[in-house]
Amino acid sequence: MEVLWHGGVIYTMAAEGETAEAALVAGGKIAKLGTYEELKKNADTEINLNGKVVYPGFVDSHMHMIGHGEKILRVDLSKIESAEEMKERLASATANLVGNEWFIGEGWNENNFPDRKIFHRQELDEITESPMLLKRICRHAILANSSALALAGITKETPDPEGGVIVRDNDGEPTGYLLDAAQDLVSAKVPEVSIGYLTRALEKSVDDLLSLGLTGAHTEDMGYYGDYSRPLQAFKNVITEKRKFRAHLLRAHSEFEKMMASAEYFEPFIEPGPMKIFADGAMGGRTALLSRPYNDDPSTSGVAIHGDDELKELVALARNYGEAVAIHVIGDLGLEKALDAIEAHPVPQGKRDRLIHTVVVRKDLVERMQKLDVILDLQPSFVTSDFPWVMERLGEERMEWAYAWKKLLKSGLIIAGGSDAPIEEVDPRLGIYAAVTRRNPYDTHEGYLPEEKLSRFEAIQLYTSGSAAAICKEHERGIIKEGYDADFTVFDRDLFEGAAEQILEAQVEMTVVAGDIMFQKVGKVHS
Numbered sequence: 001m002e003v004l005w006h007g008g009v010i011y012t013m014a015a016e017g018e019t020a021e022a023a024l025v026a027g028g029k030i031a032k033l034g035t036y037e038e039l040k041k042n043a044d045t046e047i048n049l050n051g052k053v054v055y056p057g058f059v060d061s062h063m064h065m066i067g068h069g070e071k072i073l074r075v076d077l078s079k080i081e082s083a084e085e086m087k088e089r090l091a092s093a094t095a096n097l098v099g100n101e102w103f104i105g106e107g108w109n110e111n112n113f114p115d116r117k118i119f120h121r122q123e124l125d126e127i128t129e130s131p132m133l134l135k136r137i138c139r140h141a142i143l144a145n146s147s148a149l150a151l152a153g154i155t156k157e158t159p160d161p162e163g164g165v166i167v168r169d170n171d172g173e174p175t176g177y178l179l180d181a182a183q184d185l186v187s188a189k190v191p192e193v194s195i196g197y198l199t200r201a202l203e204k205s206v207d208d209l210l211s212l213g214l215t216g217a218h219t220e221d222m223g224y225y226g227d228y229s230r231p232l233q234a235f236k237n238v239i240t241e242k243r244k245f246r247a248h249l250l251r252a253h254s255e256f257e258k259m260m261a262s263a264e265y266f267e268p269f270i271e272p273g274p275m276k277i278f279a280d281g282a283m284g285g286r287t288a289l290l291s292r293p294y295n296d297d298p299s300t301s302g303v304a305i306h307g308d309d310e311l312k313e314l315v316a317l318a319r320n321y322g323e324a325v326a327i328h329v330i331g332d333l334g335l336e337k338a339l340d341a342i343e344a345h346p347v348p349q350g351k352r353d354r355l356i357h358t359v360v361v362r363k364d365l366v367e368r369m370q371k372l373d374v375i376l377d378l379q380p381s382f383v384t385s386d387f388p389w390v391m392e393r394l395g396e397e398r399m400e401w402a403y404a405w406k407k408l409l410k411s412g413l414i415i416a417g418g419s420d421a422p423i424e425e426v427d428p429r430l431g432i433y434a435a436v437t438r439r440n441p442y443d444t445h446e447g448y449l450p451e452e453k454l455s456r457f458e459a460i461q462l463y464t465s466g467s468a469a470a471i472c473k474e475h476e477r478g479i480i481k482e483g484y485d486a487d488f489t490v491f492d493r494d495l496f497e498g499a500a501e502q503i504l505e506a507q508v509e510m511t512v513v514a515g516d517i518m519f520q521k522v523g524k525v526h527s
Contacts, residue, residue: 001044002026003515006036008049009494012480013056013464016457017496023054025486028514032482052509053494055460056480057215057246057487058428059467062356062377062418065209065219065247066231067139069201071106071422072208078107078137078422083117087127094128100147102190105134106422108143111284111389120169121145121176133186137385137423138282142183144176152186154178161185163278163305165287180281180303192226198234206238206245210519212427213489213508216246218377218418218470220276223252228259235270244269244513246487248471250276250326253314260321268485268514273471274324274354277314278305280334283359283390288331290360295395302331308340315341319348326354326377332362332401339368347373352472357382357420358408360394361401366411375414375470378405378462380435380454381424387448399449405435406452416470417462428463432495433503435459441504456496456503488512 006022012033020033024042032039040046071078075093080086086108094103110116124132124145131148144152156172164181166174178186209217221231228251239245250273251259265271281287281303286294289302306314318325324347329335335358347353355369356377369376383403394402401407409415417435419426430441435454438447447453454462468478477485490510495503511519 002031002042004036004039004043004046005054005488006039006046006048008052008054008490010054010480011056011496013457013461014479014481020480023480023486025515028486028516030480030482030484030486033480049490053491054480055489055491055495056464056478057485057511057513058213058463058489059216059218059246059477060209060214060418060421060426060428060463061218061416061467061470062379063217063219063421063426064139064221064224064423065205065217066198066201066221066225066234068208068421068426069203069205072204073201075103075105076107077105077134078109079112080108081112083110083113083115083119086113086119087123090124090127090132090134094130094132097128097130099130101130102148103128103130103132104190105132107137108134109137109284118175118177119143121149121174124176131189133190136284138284139423140183140282140287141177141179141285142186144178144186146176148186148189149174149176151189154185158185162307163303165303179285180278180287180305195230195233195237198225198231199237202234202238206243209426210245210511211508212429213491213511213519214426214428215487215489215511215513215518216248216467218248218250218273218416218467220250220252222249222255222259223276228252228255228263232263232265232270236266239266239269244516244518246513247271248273250274252276253317256318256321260323274326274351275314275318276326276328277311278328279311279338280305280329280331283330283386283393286393288360289334289337290331290394290398291333291336291362292398294393295398296392301333304334304337308337311337312341312344315345319345322348322351324348324351324353326356328356330357330359332360332365332398335361335365339365339372342372342374343368350472352414352470354470359403360398361404361408363401366401366408366413369413370411375416375466376408377416377418377470378408379418379420379424380405380431380459380462381419383438383448384430384434384440385424403449404452405454409454409458414466414469415462416466417459418467429503429506432456432459432463433500435462436503437500442501460495486512486515
């Protein structure tokens with residue numbers, strides 16, 4: 001069936017300001033662009049947009065889809081603004097726990113608290129004796145109470161694991177605050193959730209993403225729920241011909257070889273991606289790896305998740321299978337070590353390596369990246385979440401090349417945009433707004449490091465052509481062009497017009513994947 005889309009503004013995003021009057025869609029592809037009059041004779045049916053505005057389908061270039069669903073299902077701590085409020089919320093949420101039933105909380109962030117308090121395990125013990133695990137918003141740190149530490153066998157004598165830190169008090173006793181690889185000691189003791197649970201979480205996630213105008217996401221879920229087959233089955237249960245969504249799966253290095261040997265997908269809607277590797281941690285917990293110590297804690301420069309040789313060996317393993325890598329790098333030394341490994345083992349032709357986050361860089365590292373086939377996977381909302389406290393972490397000198405989206409774009413590097421949900425809010429409107437204004441919604445200041453603001457066209461490109469280029473599909477997705485996938489995000493207004501706050505206030509009218517309407521705001525768009 002050939003469907004003619006018309007009656008609104010269709011931004012192709014192939015060039016700034018370029019629009020089409022009508023688009024003919026057939027077999028999930030854009031068959032032809034042109035005027036309504038010339039295309040209507042070929043149409044079997046029509047969809048009148050009634051003045052609405054169409055963009056290429058928005059894609060989140062880095063998130064955790066199951067984790068986002070879990071955040072919806074579980075107790076969300078990310079909006080809590082004081083330690084007192086968090087304690088009250090936890091007491092209420094744990095009141096009906098029975099015996100050794102685990103409590104998992106999502107997204108606490110001490111930087112939201114006036115006193116920046118980090119709870120001690122003994123304070124958590126006062127809330128519940130059941131094992132408690134609270135994931136910090138960055139997912140590079142957790143808090144655990146004494147019951148959880150006991151189940152994990154963590155005592156005063158337990159050494160720090162490689163790539164992690166067990167934070168201790170003045171007597172050497174664990175406080176319950178565990179950084180990076182040390183988290184795994186407790187996480188490994190949490191009972192394995194069922195495939196049914198993973199499916200429910202993913203259903204919540206996909207339905208929410210579609211309602212926000214996202215037609216796809218590059219997602220990292222294959223290393224967190226036991227054997228890869230369990231989350232992969234959940235994806236197959238949820239993403240079907242009836243619920244279309246484009247999930248590009250990053251494959252954790254721990255599961256990579258098994259997935260290369262036996263995993264089966266549901267392409268083009270569930271497709272395999274690169275090997276995912278962590279080079280360092282996060283800025284919030286001071287585990288992002290910096291070339292010089294933290295300005296507000298000179299005792300540390302962060303954490304290297306892998307030794308140099310091990311990191312190179314992982315990249316070499318991916319190359320043995322002809323695959324790219326996706327490396328988490330937040331600090332400049334983490335980035336330097338990732339580039340060392342990539343340069344030692346170049347990416348195969350037709351593939352691109354991905355550097356996820358790339359928050360703190362240096363000019364010499366930019367020059368090295370310009371010589372490589374890499375894309376930078378940035379999260380615009382990190383600016384609004386991390387400022388102003390991050391300036392204390394880094395000091396003034398390092399800010400020139402921190403969160404430097406505009407300079408990186410001007411350097412000719414390919415950039416994609418994502419949320420890192422559930423760490424940040426998944427709504428692409430928030431990411432676009434953050435990239436354009438570099439301030440929190442409805443703030444009135446000039447923005448944090450305002451010289452790094454992106455234009456609206458550049459910001460929307462992060463979620464369209466940028467995300468397509470991240471997976472080497474820039475010749476079939478990311479713009480509205482003949483022969484490309486018919487993935488559309490339809491808003492009630494033009495994101496290029498009016499005050500920047502119009503971006504936040506825009507309402508998603510429809511989300512279209514492969515020509516099929518997967519979300520529609522009731523009564524707003526008619527065929």
